[in-house]
Each structure stands twice: as C-alpha cells, then as structure tokens.
Amino acid sequence: MSTKTELVRGYAEALFAIATAEGDLDKVENELFDFAKALEANADLREALTDPALPAERKKAVLADLLGGRATPHTLNALDFIVEQGRARELGEIVSALANVAAASRQSSLAEVRTAVDLSDTQREQIRKALSDASGRPVEIKVVVDPSIIGGVVARIGDEVFDGTVRSRLTEVGERLKGA
Numbered sequence: 001m002s003t004k005t006e007l008v009r010g011y012a013e014a015l016f017a018i019a020t021a022e023g024d025l026d027k028v029e030n031e032l033f034d035f036a037k038a039l040e041a042n043a044d045l046r047e048a049l050t051d052p053a054l055p056a057e058r059k060k061a062v063l064a065d066l067l068g069g070r071a072t073p074h075t076l077n078a079l080d081f082i083v084e085q086g087r088a089r090e091l092g093e094i095v096s097a098l099a100n101v102a103a104a105s106r107q108s109s110l111a112e113v114r115t116a117v118d119l120s121d122t123q124r125e126q127i128r129k130a131l132s133d134a135s136g137r138p139v140e141i142k143v144v145v146d147p148s149i150i151g152g153v154v155a156r157i158g159d160e161v162f163d164g165t166v167r168s169r170l171t172e173v174g175e176r177l178k179g180a
Helices: 003-021 025-041 043-050 056-067 073-084 088-105 121-135 166-179
Strands: 109-115 139-145 152-157 160-165
Touching (some): 003 025, 025 043, 025 088, 043 056, 056 073, 073 088, 088 109, 109 121, 121 160, 160 166
C-alpha cells in the first residue's frame, strides 16, 4: 500500500471514528460526499481550497460562507480539519474512502451511480436492488448527477463498472452495424 493510500485511509478512518462517536455518521458521510462532488465539478472552488498561497484561515472562511447553516457542525469541522492539514487535494479520495469504510461497517459495498438527472427514492431503491443482485452482495449507492451522461446510468462498485448509458448502447449498436 502506498504512503498516499495509507494517508487517505487514515484520514477516512479518523473521520469515521469521530462521526460515529458523535452519532452523526450518515449525515456527515452524505454531506462530505456531496461537497466532494461539488468540489470536483467547480474548478474555482477547488483552486481556492488547494492554493498553497492562501492561508488556511481564509480557506476555512470560504467553507463557512458556503456551508454555514447547510451542513452539520461535524461536517464543517471535518472539512476545516482537512483543509487546515493541507489535504484539500485529497478530499475526494478521503471522502470515497470514508464512504467505503462506512459501507463496510454495515457489511455492504459502495456503488457510485452517475445519472444525467437526480433520481427519485423509488429509482434509487430499484438501482440499489439491481446492483445488489448483479454483484451478489448488499450495495449502498451514492448518486452523482453528471450532465455528460445523455441518459441512463453508469455505476461503479470498486473496479467493477455497470454501464447502462445511452452512449454505451449507441456504441454497441454502431459496433454491431460495422460488423454486419
């Protein structure tokens, strides 16, 4: 295991332990996941939080402005800690590792599901059940709205990818037509 992987795992396990002790694991896990995906999609925010020239206090003020009242104090404290430690670049990896640690503690696997639009609770449950059936193990899902997906769903469970997007189906049809 590389040093970076160990570092990310260490942060994830620490966040897991704190959120569990505070009795707020589900909320903190979901809020951190949503924030990490927003950070991934917003280059200006990512630059502000990872710029070594900006003092940590300024970065923490940005977080407070963005999340004050929208996130639990535990989530904001976790983000403040990560930023203060200079680990904002690894935030996505830390949050993914946290989600995996949390899922494992519930004897489940984690699936990241990308769709073009947000899903209803019924759709989320249908996808969760289909992924559990396909993988042969209990699955928890985290949904990411990704406008680059024309339609359908792509899900990743660890290294396993289930691609049910319109784009992949069109590609398959194109390949079949070329072979015919």
